[in-house]
Amino acid sequence: MIYGIGTDICDIRRITATLERQGERFATKVLGDAELAVWRARSARWPKRGVRYLATRFSAKEAFSKAIGKGMRMPMSWRLCEITNLPSGQPQIVLHGALKDWFEAQGLTAHVTVTDESDYAASFVVVERGLPPPANP
Template structure:
């Protein structure tokens, strides 16, 4: 059963401006540890590809927060939600800490897709309820 759907379109120029103003602090605020390592590698080799990576992750986290219906408030935080890739390239949502515990207690699973084109990054997330929430 569908629990929630979220979508987000992000202007990559806005992310570029934030990064120029705040430096790596912006990326460290938005990205989890695994994402940050990938971003650093991509940015060092291909700066535009690194920027697109950051923008798609920003967008996907916004879409996820909408799909679960809580926005960016606890237990949802930028760093507790990572958008990583399986070996096949398929993007997956990896949760940590309180967010992971809450998500699992609700019996939820999530599906994510991300894309980028020139000036925009977009994401779509579907969250499903697999099991009824745990009793209180």
């Protein structure tokens, strides 16, 4: 059963401007540890690719926060939600700490997709709640 749906579109030029003003401080606020390592590696090789990566993660976290109905308030926070990739390249949501505990207690699962093109990054998240366990007869 669908618990929530979230979508977000992010202007990559806005992320670029924020990075120019705040530098790495912005990335460390938005990205979890695993994401930060990927961002640094991509940024070192090709700075525009690093910005696109950051924009897709920002967008996906916004979409996730909408899908769970919390916005950016606890237990939701930027760094407790990471968007990683499976070996196939498929993005997945990895949660940590209080957000993970809350999410699992609700019996929720999440599906995410991200894309970027020219000036925009977009994300779509569907959160599902499993069926309740059958009642004892």
